[in-house]
Amino acid sequence: MHEIEDTGSKAGAIELSGLEKPLGFVVDNSTPVVARFVSSNPPPVGDYVVIEHPDGIVLGMVEHVGTRSITLNALPGVYDPAIVEKLSAEMGDEDVFFECTARLLGDVETLRMPRLPPLPGARVYRAPSNLLKHVFGGKEPYWIRLGVLASRPDIPVYINVNRLVTRHTAILAVTGAGKSNTVAVIVDRLVKHGGTVLIFDFHGEYVGSSLGGRVNVIEPLLNPRLLSIAELMVLLGIEQRYYNQERVLRKALAKLKEAGSEEKGGFLDTLASIVEHMAHRRREESTAATAVVNKIESLRERYGEIIRDDAVDPVSRIRPGYANIVDLSRVDRDAADAVVSHMLRIVLAERKRHKLTGSSQVPFPVLIVVEEAHILAPRDEDTLSKYWLARIAREGRKFGVGLMLVSQRPKGLDPDILSQANNLVVLRIVEPSDQRYIQAASESLSDDLVAHLPSLNTGEAVVIGPFIRIPALVRIDKYEGRLGGADIDVVAEWQSLSRTLDEAGSVDDLVSEFM
Incomplete structure (x- = not known):
């Protein structure tokens, strides 16, 4: 937990005399971590209470509220509906009380x-409102607003920017629960304060947005001369077990780097010629070399739009103080893996170089947002991006490189990388296995908080981690700009098509209009 920093407010110093009428009273079996209390007027789950304590006053978050009956409690083992019905006729409001649990x-x-x-x-x-405003408040630009308390809409919730970047963050939820909106709110406010963000956008959700008023779209273009051997192998489809093909490729690349060899034509053309020549010269390499030539031709067909000899390194196109969006919506998984791993590798290397020498093409801290993180860093499969995401998760905070992992399939995400995300924004999660997986990766998520994940409304999230002073159930602010991730209006589009068909007279006439 964090000490409450002095924000100029006296809200931290509260007296028992300044509090309202007690909600309830502590009962047996409380611990230094969890307090059990009974109440006739309970607070809602996610709200906050203050409790008398030998050392002063302790703040707690309500995690469980359950109903009890004095009459039924005195008659244990009564499960007959008829008996309960008769007793209920005699039970009034005073017969009901509530058992509550608050995490201290x-x-x-x-x-x-x-x-x-x-x-x-x-x-x-x-808990008094002035105390909660003090606890959840913060001064910009070191703190940015995320939303309001779900149980107290008058209490704004701020998160710490430094800890957001250096302690890494995971935003997890089912489809449609509000992940993209949460990302947009955070990025929008970071950019407005001069932050630099790099978003790997799988579905083009942010390409047409106006995040922070400064958006820089980066096309996923790669210069093959700047790719590592591992990245080139991914694009060629040469798996590590194809060691003969890898050996041929390495020899060909070594020859390609010799003086004058690149002047004979484009990179891929020259590489193909060298490999083909190797197939004719060495019989033992003939089969592997032929396979590599075929894969170079296939690469040209599949990735001709993103592999260009004149392309500049995409990292050099990152603009400071902008939401830099890498549009991956038009490439397949292998191409996305190559693009993302290449940029992650260069960004980390340049940030290390900046710290060591003061000279770098990335002389500013960067928050990297990885949409569909379970695709790039899968649990049971090795990818190039997974390797570099793990490196950044372990080393990035020392060099000003932060990660924000966004996923709708938490159990499909590599557990080691997820466990490095100390900050969690968990929106609605229905699948029990996903809930258990998230809880296993975070020691801060209690059983009671996990139990509430399926019932969260759209846009509500459990927020935990070093970037917030205490755990909170937050209603995330609504991003007012335009995003491409919202569900389409299927009925409206069908009706529009129907009207167009009526006007065209026939399907053939309509098709001819679009040809």
Whole structure:
């Protein structure tokens, strides 16, 4: 937990006399981590309470609320509906009470965790708004607003920018729960404060946006001369087990780098000629060389639009203070892997060079947003991007390279990389295996918080990590700009097509208009 920084407010110093009427009272079996209390007027799940404690006043987050009946509690084992119906006729509002659980978050002054549990009978109060505004507030540009508390819409929630970047972040949810909106809100506010963001956009959701008012779209063009051997092998489809083909390719690339060899034609043409010549000269390499020539021809057909000899390195096109969007919507998975791994490798190398020498083509910190992270860093498969994402997850914070992983399939994401994302924004997650997987990767997610993930409304999220002072159930702000990730209006499009068909007179006439 973080100490509450001085923001000029006196909200941290509260007195019991300034609190409202108690909500309830602590009962047995509380611990220094969890307090159990009973109430006749319970707070909602996700709300905050303050509790009397031997060391002062402790702040807690309500994680569980359950109903109990005094009458039924006195008659254990009554499960007959007829008996319960008769008893309920005699039970009034005073017969019902609520058992609640609050996770203790620390004392209200410093958020340091108590070493002793609250005592039985200790009074429990609704946390004052001025205290919560103090806890969740922050000064821009070091803090940016994420949304409001779901249980207290009058309390804005801010997150720490430095910890957002240096401690890495994961945004996880099912489709349609609000991942893209969350990314847009964060990126928009970072860019408005001069932040540099690099987004790998699989579906073109951000290409036409106006994030922060400064958007720089980067086409996924690669100069083959600048690719590593591993990246070139991915594009060629040469797997590591094809060691003969890899050996042929390495020899051909070595010859290609000799003086004058690149002047004979384009990179791929020259490479193909060298490999073909090798097939005729060495009998033992003939089969492998022929296969490599065929794969070079296939590469030209599949990736001719993104492989260009005159292409500049895409990293050199990253603009500081912009939302830099790499449009991967028109390339397949292998091409995306090559583009992303290449840029990750260069960005990390340039940031290291900047720290060591002060000279670099990336002389500014970068937050890298990886959409569909489970595709680039799958759990049970090795990819080039996965290797570099793992490197950045381990080393990036020292060099000003942050990661934001976005995924709708958490269990498909590499666990080592996910565990390096100390900050979590978890929107609605329905699949139990996904819930367990996320919880296993984060020690901060309690069983009670996980249990609420399926019932979150669109745009609501459990927010946990070093970038927020205490865990929160947050209603994410709505990004007011345009995004391409929203569901299409299927009925409206069908109706529009129907009207067009009526006007055209026939399907053939309509088709001819579009040919």
